[in-house]
Amino acid sequence: MPTTRATTEDRSAVRTLARLWPYVRPVRARLFTAAFVAVVASCTGLVIPLVLKWMVDGPVAGRDPAGVWLGALCLLLLGVAEAVLFGIRRWLVARPLSHVEAEMRAGLYRHLQRLPVAFHDRWASGQLLSRGTTDLMLVRMFLAFPLTFLLVNSVTILVGVVIMLVQDWTLGLVVLVPAVPVVWTCVIFERRYAEVARRAQDQVGDLTTVVEESVLGIRIIKGFGHHRSQARAFGELAVGLRGTELRKARLLATIWGVIVTLPEMAIGAALVLGAVQVADGDLSAGTLVAFLSTALALRWPVDSIGFLLAMSQEAATATERYFEVLDETPEDGPAGAAPGPAPRGATAPGEARPAAAARGLRFEDVRFRYPDAPPGSPPLLTGVDLHIRPGESMALVGATGSGKTTLTALVPRLHDVTSGRITLDGVDITAMPRAELRARVAVAFEEPTLFSTSVGENVLMGAADGTGRKELDRALAVAQAEFAHDLPDGTATRVGEQGLSLSGGQRQRLALARAVVGRPEFLVLDDPLSALDVHTEAAVEAALRQVLSDTTALIVAHRPSTVLLADRVALLSDGRIAAVGTHHELLRDNAEYARLMSGESEEQEDIR
Numbered sequence: 378m379p380t381t382r383a384t385t386e387d388r389s390a391v392r393t394l395a396r397l398w399p400y401v402r403p404v405r406a407r408l409f410t411a412a413f414v415a416v417v418a419s420c421t422g423l424v425i426p427l428v429l430k431w432m433v434d435g436p437v438a439g440r441d442p443a444g445v446w447l448g449a450l451c452l453l454l455l456g457v458a459e460a461v462l463f464g465i466r467r468w469l470v471a472r473p474l475s476h477v478e479a480e481m482r483a484g485l486y487r488h489l490q491r492l493p494v495a496f497h498d499r500w501a502s503g504q505l506l507s508r509g510t511t512d513l514m515l516v517r518m519f520l521a522f523p524l525t526f527l528l529v530n531s532v533t534i535l536v537g538v539v540i541m542l543v544q545d546w547t548l549g550l551v552v553l554v555p556a557v558p559v560v561w562t563c564v565i566f567e568r569r570y571a572e573v574a575r576r577a578q579d580q581v582g583d584l585t586t587v588v589e590e591s592v593l594g595i596r597i598i599k600g601f602g603h604h605r606s607q608a609r610a611f612g613e614l615a616v617g618l619r620g621t622e623l624r625k626a627r628l629l630a631t632i633w634g635v636i637v638t639l640p641e642m643a644i645g646a647a648l649v650l651g652a653v654q655v656a657d658g659d660l661s662a663g664t665l666v667a668f669l670s671t672a673l674a675l676r677w678p679v680d681s682i683g684f685l686l687a688m689s690q691e692a693a694t695a696t697e698r699y700f701e702v703l704d705e706t707p708e709d710g711p712a713g714a715a716p717g718p719a720p721r722g723a724t725a726p727g728e729a730r731p732a733a734a735a736r737g738l739r740f741e742d743v744r745f746r747y748p749d750a751p752p753g754s755p756p757l758l759t760g761v762d763l764h765i766r767p768g769e770s771m772a773l774v775g776a777t778g779s780g781k782t783t784l785t786a787l788v789p790r791l792h793d794v795t796s797g798r799i800t801l802d803g804v805d806i807t808a809m810p811r812a813e814l815r816a817r818v819a820v821a822f823e824e825p826t827l828f829s830t831s832v833g834e835n836v837l838m839g840a841a842d843g844t845g846r847k848e849l850d851r852a853l854a855v856a857q858a859e860f861a862h863d864l865p866d867g868t869a870t871r872v873g874e875q876g877l878s879l880s881g882g883q884r885q886r887l888a889l890a891r892a893v894v895g896r897p898e899f900l901v902l903d904d905p906l907s908a909l910d911v912h913t914e915a916a917v918e919a920a921l922r923q924v925l926s927d928t929t930a931l932i933v934a935h936r937p938s939t940v941l942l943a944d945r946v947a948l949l950s951d952g953r954i955a956a957v958g959t960h961h962e963l964l965r966d967n968a969e970y971a972r973l974m975s976g977e978s979e980e981q982e983d984i985r
């Protein structure tokens with residue numbers, strides 16, 4: 378699984394950031410108003426040097442104290458106005474930008490839910506997590522600060538330069554000389570910084586993955602005494618990230634050095650030249666004061682360009698990473714089209730009742746190859762043909778790694794077949810809306826996942842909205858999960874990561890209850906009894922038999938006791954169904970099946 382997804386292709390930061398427009402659109406009025414207010418505030422600051430000029434050449438030269446007081450009052454009012462306007466700007470942007478961030482995060486989450494399992498197999502969870510957290514925070518910060526201030530500073534610099542040229546065009550040109558090397562440095566910096574910023578953000582994703590895996594797998598890490606090697610792996614990634622961050626800091630220091638030093642030198646030169654002109658009587662002292670105060674007022678807008686560009690570049694990288702996920706095609710395709718092979722002669726729901734041969738669950742020449750399988754490797758399933766009649770339960774047996782779990786995952790379309798088709802009562806599953814398919818097919822996997830919510834809610838996830846207490850109790854009884862009633866808050870007890878810890882067998886029984894609670898027409902169980910003790914297994918089997926009597930079921934089985942739950946058994950071998958029959962028939966006629974079952978010698982003796 379690639380943990381770092383660095384894009385090396387050249388892309389324009391502006392074009393990438395422009396993709397944020399649909400999210401910014403609803404709050405555009407406030408953002409534009411805030412930008413306008415900031416421009417006015419910044420330009421208000423540029424009036425101060427002109428007041429100074431008036432004071433120096435007027436009241437100060439004419440020794441008029443009342444005029445000096447008036448000038449001081451004007452300066453005070455201008456300062457207060459500038460501060461108030463900047464305060465208004467901040468107030469205008471705070472709330473709408475939190476809204477933009479929340480909307481983008483919700484959009485990402487919704488999209489992640491709709492992306493196919495193949496996507497989640499490919500992507501490290503830490504990479505997704507960091508996109509939904511750090512990256513979105515960088516985007517919000519960009520919208521709040523650099524976006525406005527790159528505009529505000531540009532306008533301020535432009536207005537300031539015009540004021541300086543009007544005061545004295547020769548001094549103005551001296552101050553403008555560094556513009557060429559500064560712009561050139563910015564262009565080079567932008568390219569280099571983009572590369573390093575991307576690497577740093579990918580490394581944050583990798584680090585998040587390691588932290589997440591260590592927390593989830595803490596028992597294994599401790600059990601096998603791997604905390605040191607895990608800490609070493611984390612340390613190496615952290616050192617890598619530190620190196621990248623230092624490179625970022627060095628680049629930033631370089632551009633800052635250029636952006637600060639060159640204009641300061643130019644101001645110094647202008648000061649010397651201006652002083653000479655004042656001494657020669659070619660320039661008034663007030664004009665020189667106004668010129669220098671304007672140049673000094675432009676220091677911050679110029680100095681800040683370095684880190685504003687850096688923040689914008691990080692935001693462009695964050696936006697790019699965000700849209701890498703959002704650009705992935707969701708399960709139903711952008712226009713709701715079903716991906717996968719086109720249905721062949723499917724019978725639409727509601728049409729004439731299908732022929733008996735078509736009813737039930739049918740695999741027709743199903744081939745499957747994982748999209749991320751090594752190139753050139755053969756498909757895992759090379760032509761599966763299997764018919765499970767309505768109401769029949771079929772056990773699926775095969776060597777480990779033969780593709781049993783994969784085959785079961787094809788039925789609820791967690792993966793799509795590479796070729797061939799699967800039908801439910803004659804209807805190709807690719808022709809059915811996924812919601813309908815998943816309402817008709819219930820699944821329980823070997824790894825029983827419970828969510829951080831109550832036992833009842835975990836089980837009722839398998840049923841339509843509004844399913845009541847009676848169905849919940851029935852499902853718990855079928856799965857022999859009545860222990861749930863004895864939990865501290867009964868079925869309202871919270872389980873999962875932040876709730877009560879349950880044993881593997883208890884989790885498996887709840888997962889089974891979730892699969893049967895909706896009385897599904899089709900049931901797919903992936904070795905659902907593997908974590909149960911012998912007594913509980915017998916009790917669950919007895920209850921499951923009842924459920925299976927009116928359900929069409931496919932059950933992955935490793936043990937004869939589970940196989941015996943089913944009416945017939947299919948043997949999966951070399952990507953095909955090698956044999957179908959009852960347990961006893963296969964045991965007698967098929968050497969591979971007999972060998973697979975012989976692992977359970979004691980039980981096998983009982984059965985014989």
Ligand SMILES: Nc1ncnc2c1ncn2[C@@H]1O[C@H](COP(=O)(O)OP(=O)(O)OP(=O)(O)O)[C@@H](O)[C@H]1O
Nearest residue numbers: 498747749750757776777778779780781782783784
């Ligand atoms: N997401 C995936 N991408 C690529 N290959 C995969 C993926 N998931 C599983 N495989 C491969 O497919 C093969 C079949 O896996 P599968 O889990 O279907 O076997 P199984 O018969 O259920 O095994 P077991 O009896 O051990 O549970 C394995 O070789 C596995 O490595």
